[in-house]
Amino acid sequence: MWDKLRDNIKFIQLGDGLILLISLGLVVSLTAHYWLAPAGEKIIIKRGGELFLTASLMHPFTVAIPGPLGLTQVEVYHQRARVVSDPSPRQLCVHQGWISRAGEVAICLPNQVSIEIAGTTRHYDSLNY
Amino acid sequence: MRLLIVLVMLVLAGCSQPQTYSQESYVFGTRVEITIYGAPQALAARVTKQVLRDFDEMHHTLHAWEPGTLSRMNAVFALSPVPAAIAPGMIPIIQDATRYSVQSGGTFNPAIGNLIKLWGFQSDHFEAKLPDPAAIKKLLAERPQMQDIVLDGIMFHSTNPAVRLDLGGYAKGYALDIAAAYLRSQGIKNALINIGGNIMAIGQHGDRPWRVGIQHPRKPSPIALLDLRDGEAVGTSGDYQRYFELGGKRYCHIIDPHTGWPAQGVQAVTVLIPPSTHAGTLSDVASKPIFIAGVAGWQAAAQKMGVQDVMLIDAAGKVYMTDAMKKRLNFKLN
Amino acid sequence: MTALTIRPTTEDHRIAYMAALAIALMLMEAALPTPIPGVKPGLANIVTLLVLAQYGLRAAVWVTMLRVLAGSILLGSFLTPGFILSLSGAFASLAVLSIAQYLPKPYFGMVSLSLLAAFAHIGAQLTVVGLWLMPGVNVLYLSPAFALAAWIFGLSNGLIAAHLTKGSLDANSTT
Numbered sequence: 353m354w355d356k357l358r359d360n361i362k363f364i365q366l367g368d369g370l371i372l373l374i375s376l377g378l379v380v381s382l383t384a385h386y387w388l389a390p391a392g393e394k395i396i397i398k399r400g401g402e403l404f405l406t407a408s409l410m411h412p413f414t415v416a417i418p419g420p421l422g423l424t425q426v427e428v429y430h431q432r433a434r435v436v437s438d439p440s441p442r443q444l445c446v447h448q449g450w451i452s453r454a455g456e457v458a459i460c461l462p463n464q465v466s467i468e469i470a471g472t473t474r475h476y477d478s479l480n481y
Numbered sequence: 482m483r484l485l486i487v488l489v490m491l492v493l494a495g496c497s498q499p500q501t502y503s504q505e506s507y508v509f510g511t512r513v514e515i516t517i518y519g520a521p522q523a524l525a526a527r528v529t530k531q532v533l534r535d536f537d538e539m540h541h542t543l544h545a546w547e548p549g550t551l552s553r554m555n556a557v558f559a560l561s562p563v564p565a566a567i568a569p570g571m572i573p574i575i576q577d578a579t580r581y582s583v584q585s586g587g588t589f590n591p592a593i594g595n596l597i598k599l600w601g602f603q604s605d606h607f608e609a610k611l612p613d614p615a616a617i618k619k620l621l622a623e624r625p626q627m628q629d630i631v632l633d634g635i636m637f638h639s640t641n642p643a644v645r646l647d648l649g650g651y652a653k654g655y656a657l658d659i660a661a662a663y664l665r666s667q668g669i670k671n672a673l674i675n676i677g678g679n680i681m682a683i684g685q686h687g688d689r690p691w692r693v694g695i696q697h698p699r700k701p702s703p704i705a706l707l708d709l710r711d712g713e714a715v716g717t718s719g720d721y722q723r724y725f726e727l728g729g730k731r732y733c734h735i736i737d738p739h740t741g742w743p744a745q746g747v748q749a750v751t752v753l754i755p756p757s758t759h760a761g762t763l764s765d766v767a768s769k770p771i772f773i774a775g776v777a778g779w780q781a782a783a784q785k786m787g788v789q790d791v792m793l794i795d796a797a798g799k800v801y802m803t804d805a806m807k808k809r810l811n812f813k814l815n
Numbered sequence: 816m817t818a819l820t821i822r823p824t825t826e827d828h829r830i831a832y833m834a835a836l837a838i839a840l841m842l843m844e845a846a847l848p849t850p851i852p853g854v855k856p857g858l859a860n861i862v863t864l865l866v867l868a869q870y871g872l873r874a875a876v877w878v879t880m881l882r883v884l885a886g887s888i889l890l891g892s893f894l895t896p897g898f899i900l901s902l903s904g905a906f907a908s909l910a911v912l913s914i915a916q917y918l919p920k921p922y923f924g925m926v927s928l929s930l931l932a933a934f935a936h937i938g939a940q941l942t943v944v945g946l947w948l949m950p951g952v953n954v955l956y957l958s959p960a961f962a963l964a965a966w967i968f969g970l971s972n973g974l975i976a977a978h979l980t981k982g983s984l985d986a987n988s989t990t
Contacts, residue, residue, distance in 0.1 A: 360974050363924060363973075363978070363981070364926050364974075365922050365923060367919070367923035368922075368927045368930075368973070371926070372926065375969070379959065382959040383959035386956050386958060398505060401507060430956055431956050448701050451701045451702075455694065459512055461507075466512065475706060478673050478680055479703065480693050480696060481719065
């Protein structure tokens with residue numbers, strides 16, 4: 353067993369070890385960045401200013417939020433969220449498309465629905481728009 | 482390790498949560514967000530509720546096309562020069578708005594309600610349609626302006642029957658000033674008020690200033706961060722707020738009173754207003770003339786409105802700033 | 816009338832032989848079940864590494880391209896997305912190998928080359944998936960799994976290739 357291992361290790365030169373370490377670092381940082389950190393990243397859906405739902409972005413789902421004008425459809429897919437459909441006439445929040453980074457928001461004003469991506473830290477207290 | 486992070490987060494959350502009271506609501510035809518720091522929960526909840534109730538009241542009073550105080554005034558203007566009794570609360574608003582309109586050389590002109598209606602922006606319903614150019618010309622020729630309104634004691638009338646008030650570029654800022662004064666009077670030392678994007682700061686958020694994100698005109702995230710000092714207000718006019726697209730061209734809700742057409746060539750104008758009793762109002766009003774002036778005339782327009790801190794983003798996404806504004810904005814996000 | 820005769824050189828024979836070996840490994844691997852779709856040991860890359868070490872880059876390119884083409888025809892995936900993925904991965908790893916072969920020799924051996932090639936392989940494949948095959952999917956979200964697989968198989972393939980070259984070099988030195 354140990355002989356076998358030593359047999360293999362003798363093929364790993366200094367530079368090989370270096371590249372092994374660097375690439376392992378890449379694996380670890382990719383894992384930390386895409387799998388561990390986003391665990392804290394959630395979507396916050398509010399209706400009429402009241403909290404309607406918070407959910408992880410990890411698992412895809414769709415949800416319909418009833419507002420004064422009708423249903424606003426929100427979709428979460430692959431760490432991103434978007435408003436799929438909304439009864440508002442101008443459709444501004446639907447045109448906004450996917451949001452994924454902490455602090456990004458889409459507001460469906462007429463139907464009083466807002467979706468926000470929450471990260472581990474909030475970079476600002478309020479948004480000027 | 483992950484457990485540790487979770488523990489630290491719980492502790493941090495435990496420290497910061499109870500001191501901040503935050504309420505989001507949809508009144509004033511827009512999204513209102515009130516955040517209060519360091520006040521007892523009961524007091525924060527009570528004053529917030531009152532502010533939201535006042536906003537709702539103001540919304541009905543100042544609404545440009547739904548039945549209310551302002552729409553009644555508009556009906557009286559049409560009967561020019563027949564006078565009628567004015568609602569007392571409207572007197573300072575009319576005087577104030579007239580003063581800003583004169584200061585802007587008529588580029589801020591709330592009297593062009595008919596023009597805004599013609600463009601379809603006085604409606605909750607969407608229609609991507611250009612108005613008849615002849616109709617625009619006709620409305621322009623009627624030259625409605627704030628100076629046409631005559632206040633005489635408890636009576637008012639208009640010398641021009643074409644005057645129709647639309648306080649869309651004024652009301653939110655005015656409401657900010659009212660709300661800030663009320664909160665201060667109730668002993669609130671630290672608060673952040675956001676009415677449809679116009680923001681005013683009172684005090685600060687604990688040991689750091691209130692921090693606001695300035696919306697990127699084409700992305701769902703902020704373009705820059707700005708720390709607001711006590712009493713400062715920030716406002717943005719953007720072509721992304723209300724607009725329609727037709728033939729690949731964007732027509733936004735900011736209409737140049739001199740041409741009758743939506744302003745072109747600018748994506749957004751942000752103004753930062755120093756503390757004063759009118760800071761909120763000015764944060765709403767001042768961005769419009771600068772937006773309409775465009776890349777060529779924005780500095781002159783800012784000077785005219787007495788605003789030092791301005792950022793303008795042109796149609797190509799290029800950012801222009803005054804030196805004063807450059808010092809305040811932080812573009813290095815995260 | 817002159818008959819057109821193609822005279823295969825020794826190099827042609829060598830390339831054909833090695834490509835056949837690589838195709839055999841590729842087919843064998845395709846028959847094995849994999850826990851995650853798309854994650855494969857890539858044993859055929861060992862052949863690429865050996866050819867590169869013994870006969871140079873030109874031969875390695877030929878062997879790899881033949882393997883991708885013929886292998887996909889045999890598997891029935893020619894010109895399908897799977898083939899495009901295979902091709903892009905092969906191109907990327909050859910590109911990286913063409914540079915990495917100049918790494919100072921005593922310090923950087925087969926393991927280095929194998930790892931670099933493996934990471935180039937998955938990098939190119941994820942790019943193709945993200946930009947072309949499934950543009951709506953956030954492929955970076957999948958990247959840790961593929962990067963880990965690349966690391967493990969890059970190391971093991973490198974060690975196998977090292978064993979094999981060591982063996983043949985020893986054999987050469989004793990004769």
